[in-house]
Amino acid sequence: MDRRQFLLALAATVPALTLGGKVFAAPANSPRFLLVFLRGGYDANNLLVPYASDFYYESRPTIALAKPTPGDPKSVRALDANWGLTPAVAQSMGPLWDKKQLAFIPFAGTDDLSRSHFETQDNIESGEAGDARSYASGFMGRLSGVLRGVPPIAFTDALPLSFRGTGDVPNISLKGGGKAVFDDRQSKILASMYEGTPLQAAATDGLQLRQQVAQDLQTEMVAASRGAVNARGFAQQGQRMATLMKDRFRLGFVDVGGWDTHVNQGGADGQLANNLDNLSQGLAAFANGLGDAEWNNTVVVVVSEFGRTFRENGNKGTDHGHGTTYWVLGGKVNGGRVLGSQVAVNAANLLQNRDYPVLNNYRDVLGGLMKRMYGLSDGDMGTVFPGAKPRDLQLV
Amino acid sequence: MRSFLTACLATLLCLPAAAMAADKPLTQEDAAWLDRVTFGVDSATVATYRDLGRRRFLQAQLHPHSDGLPQPIAAQIASFDVMKTPTDTLLAQIRDQYRDIKDMPDGDAKQEARKALQKQGNQYAQQAQAAELLRAVYDENQLREQMVWFWLNHFSVFQNKARVRWLVASYAQDTIRPHALGKFRDLVLATLKSPAMLEYLDNAQNARDKVNENYARELMELHTLGVNSGYTQGDVQNLARILTGVGVNFDGQPRKLRPEMRAYYVQEGVFEFNPNRHDFSDKVLLGKPIKGGGFDEVEKAVDLIVSQPACATFISTKLAKYFVSDTPPPSLITAMAKTFRRTDGDIAEVMDTMLTSKEFTASLGKHYKDPTQFLVSTMRLAYDGKPVENPRPLVNWINQLGQAPFGRITPDGWPTADSEWSSSGQVAKRFEIARAIGSGANHLFDLDEAGTRSVGGFPQLTTPTYYAAIEPSLGPKTRNALSQATSQQEWNTFLLSSPEFNYR
Numbered sequence: 001m002d003r004r005q006f007l008l009a010l011a012a013t014v015p016a017l018t019l020g021g022k023v024f025a026a027p028a029n030s031p032r033f034l035l036v037f038l039r040g041g042y043d044a045n046n047l048l049v050p051y052a053s054d055f056y057y058e059s060r061p062t063i064a065l066a067k068p069t070p071g072d073p074k075s076v077r078a079l080d081a082n083w084g085l086t087p088a089v090a091q092s093m094g095p096l097w098d099k100k101q102l103a104f105i106p107f108a109g110t111d112d113l114s115r116s117h118f119e120t121q122d123n124i125e126s127g128e129a130g131d132a133r134s135y136a137s138g139f140m141g142r143l144s145g146v147l148r149g150v151p152p153i154a155f156t157d158a159l160p161l162s163f164r165g166t167g168d169v170p171n172i173s174l175k176g177g178g179k180a181v182f183d184d185r186q187s188k189i190l191a192s193m194y195e196g197t198p199l200q201a202a203a204t205d206g207l208q209l210r211q212q213v214a215q216d217l218q219t220e221m222v223a224a225s226r227g228a229v230n231a232r233g234f235a236q237q238g239q240r241m242a243t244l245m246k247d248r249f250r251l252g253f254v255d256v257g258g259w260d261t262h263v264n265q266g267g268a269d270g271q272l273a274n275n276l277d278n279l280s281q282g283l284a285a286f287a288n289g290l291g292d293a294e295w296n297n298t299v300v301v302v303v304s305e306f307g308r309t310f311r312e313n314g315n316k317g318t319d320h321g322h323g324t325t326y327w328v329l330g331g332k333v334n335g336g337r338v339l340g341s342q343v344a345v346n347a348a349n350l351l352q353n354r355d356y357p358v359l360n361n362y363r364d365v366l367g368g369l370m371k372r373m374y375g376l377s378d379g380d381m382g383t384v385f386p387g388a389k390p391r392d393l394q395l396v
Numbered sequence: 397m398r399s400f401l402t403a404c405l406a407t408l409l410c411l412p413a414a415a416m417a418a419d420k421p422l423t424q425e426d427a428a429w430l431d432r433v434t435f436g437v438d439s440a441t442v443a444t445y446r447d448l449g450r451r452r453f454l455q456a457q458l459h460p461h462s463d464g465l466p467q468p469i470a471a472q473i474a475s476f477d478v479m480k481t482p483t484d485t486l487l488a489q490i491r492d493q494y495r496d497i498k499d500m501p502d503g504d505a506k507q508e509a510r511k512a513l514q515k516q517g518n519q520y521a522q523q524a525q526a527a528e529l530l531r532a533v534y535d536e537n538q539l540r541e542q543m544v545w546f547w548l549n550h551f552s553v554f555q556n557k558a559r560v561r562w563l564v565a566s567y568a569q570d571t572i573r574p575h576a577l578g579k580f581r582d583l584v585l586a587t588l589k590s591p592a593m594l595e596y597l598d599n600a601q602n603a604r605d606k607v608n609e610n611y612a613r614e615l616m617e618l619h620t621l622g623v624n625s626g627y628t629q630g631d632v633q634n635l636a637r638i639l640t641g642v643g644v645n646f647d648g649q650p651r652k653l654r655p656e657m658r659a660y661y662v663q664e665g666v667f668e669f670n671p672n673r674h675d676f677s678d679k680v681l682l683g684k685p686i687k688g689g690g691f692d693e694v695e696k697a698v699d700l701i702v703s704q705p706a707c708a709t710f711i712s713t714k715l716a717k718y719f720v721s722d723t724p725p726p727s728l729i730t731a732m733a734k735t736f737r738r739t740d741g742d743i744a745e746v747m748d749t750m751l752t753s754k755e756f757t758a759s760l761g762k763h764y765k766d767p768t769q770f771l772v773s774t775m776r777l778a779y780d781g782k783p784v785e786n787p788r789p790l791v792n793w794i795n796q797l798g799q800a801p802f803g804r805i806t807p808d809g810w811p812t813a814d815s816e817w818s819s820s821g822q823v824a825k826r827f828e829i830a831r832a833i834g835s836g837a838n839h840l841f842d843l844d845e846a847g848t849r850s851v852g853g854f855p856q857l858t859t860p861t862y863y864a865a866i867e868p869s870l871g872p873k874t875r876n877a878l879s880q881a882t883s884q885q886e887w888n889t890f891l892l893s894s895p896e897f898n899y900r
Contacts, residue, residue: 157798159819171821206824314606
């Protein structure tokens with residue numbers, strides 16, 4: 001089957017969505033981008049472990065992860081001479097690292113020093129510069145606005161701030177399942193009541209998307225009964241996101257909660273490890289669901305509002321910190337590297353004697369990545385991240 | 397379709413002539429006002445409003461004297477296991493079960509026992525959710541119930557953390573409800589002493605030399621002052637030190653205290669202030685010295701925090717955003733904050749200022765209902781006070797709509813801005829819930845667990861209340877949609893999905 005035949009066959013089986021009057025079927029070659037937001041400020045120091053730092057082991061008497069030790073499945077996997085990876089994600093993410101499709105950027109984050117989850121999340125999602133934030137729009141929304149043929153979608157219950165501000169972005173939570181409730185006639189009547197109101201597009205898009213996803217889930221269930229992997233939690237969502245982003249959507253957002261580990265966060269096992277395991281399985285399921293060819297045209301970035309205190313607190317947990325570690329994954333990512341500006345991990349280099357400083361501002365890093373992916377002009381760049389200085393880390 | 401129209405007409409004609417005259421439509425402003433001050437109109441509310449007039453209706457709502465629950469609903473809530481058991485007894489049972497499980501040898505039996513305990517906790521949390529939804533639908537003190545929702549959300553706790561699931565019923569009933577229209581300071585102190593909050597935000601773990609600053613931070617950022625109101629990281633750390641020792645005693649055992657410490661020990665039910673865990677050194681908070689000295693410090697700190705002008709403004713703004721608009725006029729905030737300071741944070745007075753303002757009247761009909769407001773108003777209109785037999789569908793629906801009580805994982809509570817609840821995914825979900833209620837395809841009136849005996853049917857929405865308070869507001873597009881309905885069930889679904897019904 002040549003490419004043209006393939007596309008024709010695809011067109012026959014996958015009807016394009018026409019949400020809000022726009023056709024939601026992406027040109028086959030536009031790059032995909034998925035932003036994964038870890039809400040709650042995940043403890044990056046127990047994902048990307050600075051195992052060469054004695055200070056790390058002094059600071060975390062009960063929750064530190066063991067230095068790389070052959071035969072010890074609870075020790076970290078060495079990525080280079082300084083950094084190691086928690087065993088919680090080694091199985092699902094190790095192969096990507098080996099294929100150089102996964103990179104980490106420590107000391108990443110924002111200039112917001114409030115250490116408030118809510119303010120910092122909003123500020124990151126807004127993507128605006130320090131003193132001029134309006135929260136009327138988010139950087140993913142503005143990116144969507146400057147791109148053509150890159151249909152956006154949020155895999156969330158509500159539309160995240162990231163995607164606000166530029167046109168209508170459909171959203172759907174993939175946590176549940178189910179059948180479509182309304183037939184075409186009812187859908188049309190329901191939508192007709194909202195004609196001319198601010199919710200016109202939301203009503204139309206929502207009804208259509210739910211019909212579409214209901215069909216996809218039927219297909220998924222049939223596939224599952226033929227022996228497909230029985231995924232759970234975020235892993236299942238990863239599979240479903242791949243189904244939707246493969247053919248129809250190119251710009252995605254999803255968030256994962258439960259990272260605010262003030263008490264008993266655990267080490268190689270425990271609540272943080274479980275969360276990281278679930279997350280990484282979802283990411284792996286997303287990559288697998290796309291298949292090699294489409295994965296080559298896809299970049300996933302995992303961010304969080306901040307990192308946590310470098311030292312563990314009195315309750316074997318960690319409190320709100322500042323700098324964190326971002327993940328960048330994709331078939332064409334120049335991975336297998338720990339990237340960006342770095343400093344030695346010791347007491348003197350902590351910010352306010354507490355946490356990682358931010359040396360890699362998210363606006364500059366994501367801006368540089370997007371510029372490379374989509375060939376954005378300086379003008380477009382200024383729209384997406386006003387006032388940022390895009391930094392090219394040669395991620396793709 | 398013709399037969400359906402005929403049926404509608406028959407409903408109208410069947411109304412006694414006298415009732416028609418008495419039930420002439422409310423003015424649109426009256427209807428919209430009632431729809432905002434309550435969770436939504438039902439016939440009893442409309443009748444009381446006609447009887448009392450706006451001013452007296454409001455005073456009755458601001459100063460409720462007793463429980464306003466109809467007897468069958470009160471009995472239903474009282475029959476829940478979680479309500480029948482006093483919190484102390486409940487926690488003692490759980491403590492014993494935890495201990496027994498700990499002593500069991502590792503294996504399947506231990507796993508099963510652990511699962512059974514979690515399951516019981518989840519059931520108790522679901523009962524607490526059901527109780528809140530039933531009160532919102534049926535309690536005639538509608539404004540207080542909205543305030544209870546508001547404060548439960550403002551002082552949000554998440555049921556799936558640790559032992560919180562066993563504590564949320566009491567949290568709503570004993571911590572929030574008695575203070576919902578009282579003094580703000582008392583409300584803050586009540587939440588500060590509540591085991592649910594202490595467990596959720598980890599202050600039960602906060603001790604001298606083992607400081608955990610989670611609750612201290614959220615107490616200032618989310619509960620009282622607001623982020624960027626002037627407190628510093630140092631204030632957070634000092635407040636955390638002031639709060640050391642503020643915790644719970646789930647053991648039921650008296651603490652061993654040295655004689656000089658005994659006077660400092662405080663216990664109220666499960667709440668305790670344990671001086672052994674307290675940092676007695678002097679502290680500075682918001683620029684003011686707080687002398688080391690037991691639970692006294694905590695009360696002083698709360699007094700200091702709630703008397704900050706930032707607190708009056710922060711709370712007034714949040715109330716106005718929920719009850720008035722996403723962007724409340726600054727003049728209104730100023731007036732409310734002034735009342736807040738003049739009355740030492742008397743919530744009923746602040747509400748009075750807000751609800752009688754011209755800004756409030758001007759905002760009517762323009763706020764998109766959040767899921768709770770949608771669900772509760774739907775139930776009130778559709779069933780008009782008829783007690784449901786089974787509240788479980790209510791809990792399922794509010795979960796599906798994404799705004800379950802005690803279901804917000806983060807302590808900031810559910811957002812209230814219109815845009816947070818009007819995304820495409822949510823609008824479509826709302827239509828589906830409208831259908832579940834409007835078509836009667838639900839289990840609200842099941843008489844048994846299996847759902848084999850049910851006294852349900854679809855509701856008749858074309859009531860006198862509908863004609864008095866809803867019908868006059870419908871625009872041509874909605875009327876046109878309603879005229880295309882092929883059954884009463886579909887007509888109900890369209891009405892409950894309509895823009896007019898979804899704004900208040």
